[in-house]
Amino acid sequence: MLNSLYAYLKQFKWFFNGVIALFTFFILKVFVFEFCVVNSADMADTIHKGDIVFVNKLVFGYEKEDVLYFEFPAKDSGEKKAFFMQRLIAKPGETVMIMNKTIFTNDLIFNDPLSIKFNYILDTDTAKIDSLTRVRYKLYEGGSISKKGKYAYSLTSSQADSVKRLYFVKNMEMRTEKENMYDERSFPYSRLYSWNADNFGKLYVPKKNDTLVLDTMSIKLYFKIITTYEKNKLEIKNDSIFINDELTKHYKVKQDYYFVMGDNRDNAIDSRQWGFLPKSYIKGKVLGVLVHKSKE
Numbered sequence: 001m002l003n004s005l006y007a008y009l010k011q012f013k014w015f016f017n018g019v020i021a022l023f024t025f026f027i028l029k030v031f032v033f034e035f036c037v038v039n040s041a042d043m044a045d046t047i048h049k050g051d052i053v054f055v056n057k058l059v060f061g062y063e064k065e066d067v068l069y070f071e072f073p074a075k076d077s078g079e080k081k082a083f084f085m086q087r088l089i090a091k092p093g094e095t096v097m098i099m100n101k102t103i104f105t106n107d108l109i110f111n112d113p114l115s116i117k118f119n120y121i122l123d124t125d126t127a128k129i130d131s132l133t134r135v136r137y138k139l140y141e142g143g144s145i146s147k148k149g150k151y152a153y154s155l156t157s158s159q160a161d162s163v164k165r166l167y168f169v170k171n172m173e174m175r176t177e178k179e180n181m182y183d184e185r186s187f188p189y190s191r192l193y194s195w196n197a198d199n200f201g202k203l204y205v206p207k208k209n210d211t212l213v214l215d216t217m218s219i220k221l222y223f224k225i226i227t228t229y230e231k232n233k234l235e236i237k238n239d240s241i242f243i244n245d246e247l248t249k250h251y252k253v254k255q256d257y258y259f260v261m262g263d264n265r266d267n268a269i270d271s272r273q274w275g276f277l278p279k280s281y282i283k284g285k286v287l288g289v290l291v292h293k294s295k296e
Contacts, residue, residue, distance in 0.1 A: 043263045057284035
């Protein structure tokens with residue numbers, strides 16, 4: 001009888017331990033970590049679409065060069081939430097500027113990883129780059145853009161060095177938008193700011209409790225912060241700015257903001273297009289790749 005009781009209690013102990021383990025995993029999953037599938041090519045070649053990454057959600061501060069996991073801000077009302085991963089370029093209270101693709105934060109050159117990619121145009125003496133060459137040189141993103149042997153590929157610096165030495169490549173150039181060339185797709189979507197993806201800023205990234213000076217030019221930068229992210233009513237009447245029906249020339253920021261970019265620089269939709277990333281949208285920091293999806 002004692003043996004039967006002992007066996008019964010032992011089974012109950014295993015059940016109890018299982019419940020504790022399951023509960024602990026649930027708590028960790030909700031509050032501490034998450035496994036996420038990468039759903040865009042914004043961070044190639046650092047992480048690829050289809051990779052499974054480990055995200056730490058219990059982070060008390062973010063540093064430049066961290067890869068953040070966040071709710072995508074550039075969506076229409078009614079759309080489902082989407083989550084993306086991009087690199088932190090500028091923290092709250094810092095400035096960011098891009099000159100001919102080179103990034104400066106607080107007037108210092110940003111430390112780019114070797115895995116960043118840019119778009120290149122290749123002129124060749126052949127109308128077709130064969131599949132063997134594409135696999136050998138990892139030419140996965142891009143392809144032919146002309147029947148006369150012209151190609152466009154997204155390449156890392158080391159890839160570009162290798163490809164330009166191929167005997168059939170007559171010329172290869174990195175695609176770069178000109179300085180002071182207004183791009184309507186670039187934040188803040190105003191001709192008052194002649195910015196594009198390759199020549200952008202100087203832009204100040206607001207921090208909590210900053211007092212922003214508002215006028216008809218600066219309001220272009222801060223409109224979405226005031227209205228969408230911090231839920232205020234904003235009206236512009238002639239040259240006057242009204243927030244919550246009060247005439248004002250200042251606004252006190254309620255949370256920190258960040259500036260992020262994808263490592264796949266010429267193909268990412270990031271802060272150059274949609275502006276500031278609110279702290280409340282950040283869900284965690286990517287710690288590493290757990291499962292890498294190999295190219296076919």
